[in-house]
Structures are given as structure tokens and as C-alpha cells.
Amino acid sequence: MADKTLLMLLDDVRTKTLNDLKGLDEAQARWAPSNLQNSCLWHGGHSYVVTEFLTARALGREPKLPEGWLKMFSWESNPAHVSPEAWPPLETVIEALTEQLERFRKLFNSLSDEQLDAPEPGNPIRTVRYGLMHGLHDEARHSGEIKLLRKLMQRTFIVAPASPS
Numbered sequence: 001m002a003d004k005t006l007l008m009l010l011d012d013v014r015t016k017t018l019n020d021l022k023g024l025d026e027a028q029a030r031w032a033p034s035n036l037q038n039s040c041l042w043h044g045g046h047s048y049v050v051t052e053f054l055t056a057r058a059l060g061r062e063p064k065l066p067e068g069w070l071k072m073f074s075w076e077s078n079p080a081h082v083s084p085e086a087w088p089p090l091e092t093v094i095e096a097l098t099e100q101l102e103r104f105r106k107l108f109n110s111l112s113d114e115q116l117d118a119p120e121p122g123n124p125i126r127t128v129r130y131g132l133m134h135g136l137h138d139e140a141r142h143s144g145e146i147k148l149l150r151k152l153m154q155r156t157f158i159v160a161p162a163s164p165s
Contacts, residue, residue, distance in 0.1 A: 002109040013136045014101045020146040029090040037079045043142040044093045045073035051135040058131025060121035
């Protein structure tokens, strides 16, 4: 039987991320405050990459990543070193996050308690359930960063507030 709490967490975290990205134009999505480098676009792409990577690792699978996204959005990436024309459009990131949500909903729903409680192949001191939860926790933190950037944008220039979540 599927872990209903894990499915609720997936839906809650990803819905908040998508809502926080909604209503931004390309300039707003790419904006970062002075002396910082991570934009809303970067946090959205990073959420996709990290959640994908940690989920795949927990299950001993290969992550499904769009071309170039690991270098652009990973935990080791540096947005200041990415040329402006290399960034995907915000809509592409939103579409990828939406597709991933549907794919993960099916995947998480298919996992039994035994599979979720099994040790991670690459890190046997942690369970598969922990690996999935860890990826969603990381995304939740980045969703909060998007929300904060939107608040900073409201103080810097006019931008629509994030959807309430």
C-alpha cells in the first residue's frame, strides 16, 4: 500500500513550488539581489534536479535530467558562470516540474512499505523512504527561497505577490 503521507508531502511541496513560480515574467524569474546569484529560475530548476537525483539514488536508478541541467542547477552549480542565453525559459522549468510531479506521484504510489523501508543502494544506513523525504525537504527549503525573492522583488520593483500557500 502506498505511503499516503509521502504522497501528501510530494503534492504539498511541489504545489507550493509551482505556485511560487506562477506569475513571474522572464526578467523577474532571472533576477537575483545584489551580491547574491540564485534566482527564482535557479531555485525552480534546482528543485527539479535535486529531487530527481535524490529520488533516483534512493531507488538505485538513473536520474532523468534535461540536457545541461545538472551543471546548471546542481548543488555545485554557479549561476554567475551560466551565460544568459543558456538558461531555459521559466515555462520550460515549470513544465518539467509538473511532469516530474505526475511521474513521481505514480512512482511513489507504486512503492510498498517494504520497498520504502529498504536501505538505499548507495547509502545503506538510510532507507529509500528517507531519501525520498530528503529530496522533498530540500525542495521545500528552495521554495521558501523563491518566496523570499518575490518579497524582495516587491520591495525593489513592482511584481505580483506569490500565490498564497
